[in-house]
Amino acid sequence: MTDDEVLAAVEARVQAGRPTDLHDSPLTPAPASAEALAEAERIIGYPLPPLLRRLYMEVANGGFGPFGGIEGLRDGYTSEGLSMLEMYLQYDEPDPYPEEQAPPSPPHGVLLFCDHGCAMWSLLDCRRPEGQMWWWDQGERHKCDLTLREWLSMWLEGKLEHGIPGDLALEDDESWYWPETGGH
Numbered sequence: 001m002t003d004d005e006v007l008a009a010v011e012a013r014v015q016a017g018r019p020t021d022l023h024d025s026p027l028t029p030a031p032a033s034a035e036a037l038a039e040a041e042r043i044i045g046y047p048l049p050p051l052l053r054r055l056y057m058e059v060a061n062g063g064f065g066p067f068g069g070i071e072g073l074r075d076g077y078t079s080e081g082l083s084m085l086e087m088y089l090q091y092d093e094p095d096p097y098p099e100e101q102a103p104p105s106p107p108h109g110v111l112l113f114c115d116h117g118c119a120m121w122s123l124l125d126c127r128r129p130e131g132q133m134w135w136w137d138q139g140e141r142h143k144c145d146l147t148l149r150e151w152l153s154m155w156l157e158g159k160l161e162h163g164i165p166g167d168l169a170l171e172d173d174e175s176w177y178w179p180e181t182g183g184h
Contacts, residue, residue: 001153003051009156011059019064028069029076032061036073043085046109049131049148052124066155067116079115087112106141107174110134122164124148135164144168 001009003125012021019028037056041047048056055060062072062084069077071084078084091105106112109127116122123134123141131148134141145156145168 001149001156001174003054003149004154006051006149007054007058010055010064010152014059014064019060020069021067025063025069028060028063029072030061031058032056032073032076036061036075040073040085043088044109044111044126046126047129048126049124049129051152052131054056065152066114066122066160067094068114070114071112084111084113107135108138112136122151141174143170143174145170175178 010019014017014028019025034057037048038051047053055064056073056076060072061076063069063077068079071078073085074083080087082090090112091108106123107125107127109125110119111124112124114122119136119138121136123136125132125134125143128147133144133146133148133151135144136142142164144164146164151160151164165169
């Protein structure tokens with residue numbers, strides 16, 4: 001699918017009242033403002049992928065996509081109460097319980113993007129213009145061989161039921177595994 005086809009298909013789902021995979025999806029917020037986009041890019045330190053910018057500006061400020069929907073920007077959809085940008089800003093905050101082992105934060109430029117429940121997230125890497133996808137599963141993070149457009153296309157085609165297929169995970173220095181898993 002092209003960016004235009006993804007945009008049209010997402011917009012059609014939103015208009016049909018099926019913005020997410022959940023049957024009780026909340027109302028989809030209005031599109032994001034230019035100010036909200038500029039603020040997000042300033043906070044992240046990277047531009048949002050062009051397809052995502054268009055989706056936020058032309059369709060809605062989050063609340064559409066796999067499972068319960070992607071996170072929005074300021075005044076947009078949130079799955080956990082904290083916004084995606086508030087969670088991102090917490091990456092640098094000192095750990096209040098440093099004696100407990102906790103997974104490291106995603107690298108800067110990588111956002112907790114879509115909550116799949118049970119400590120599983122799709123992450124978006126804004127350091128790559130096309131928006132590379134990552135998978136976070138209960139503290140283990142995996143960079144994936146998948147762009148934002150491909151991820152949304154898989155969802156629209158019904159091929160993205162539970163996060164990101166494992167065969168798309170890449171072995172990479174930025175991927176991270178809990179020590180007791182032996183690296184896999």
